[in-house]
Amino acid sequence: MIINHPLLGPRDAAEFVHLGDASLIDRPNWQAEDAAAQFLDYAYMRDNPAGELRELWYHEQGDRSWLVVTRNTLTHEISSVELARDVALARGRDR
């Protein structure tokens, strides 16, 4: 599988480590009233779609960047690759 890194171009999947669902970026506020319930959901509840999934990949044997990769779990087709930092900034995180 080839992942088209937004900064470095096409790279072999062997250079990357797969973490899982990109919803891990949306870490709940630990000070919220229902923080325990939110963290239960955040830590344990995962969608397991047969189709497109946004995933976090880490370019460990490369530039050490985190990526959000949109991959089809049935065909392994990758439709989009973004820097996780850009995704997090777009969602209002400060860094």
Place this chain on the structure above:
Amino acid sequence: MPEFTLTAKPFLGGYSRDFNGTTLTEATDVSITSIAQPLGGREALAKAVQSAWGCALPTPGKTVEADDGHRMFCTGPDSFLLTGPALADPAGDAAKALKGAGYVTDQSETWVTLRLSGPQARPALERICPVDLHPDALPAGAFARTVMEHLGAIVLAEGGDTFTLMSASSSANSFLHAIEVSLQNVG
């Protein structure tokens, strides 16, 4: 009390070997310093690098040649490597030159550097390196941080059939072995 004298030795003992016209040599005359950009400090670092080494910050996957035999690699969105001639305190010198605009660490002892040059250089690397090494994809001055035989490595295209390879000094012998075997296989 016994008296000891410690003598510094290159990781591979100054290895140099010719494989039918393709040479593989350990480079022992380099210092390596990592430079990390403080959060939001891009502009200040760019200015400091310009005045210290007379070059602009490289873009990802690229290197720029700087003053005094230095070369700067962009190893990540906010991180850089500076290679240069062997110095007593490369990180101290870099810290002084940058005046606090970047976080510096001496990496000279953590990387082993090999120079591979000759007609079989590219065919030998192609077998163990997943990155496209064609001059169109990796022109002179471009580099890739990748993996060879499960070992993290940097491959820098020097132009023509010459490459500089860097990998962890702790596994220097394994890295050398991987390159040697590949050279023998294509040789």
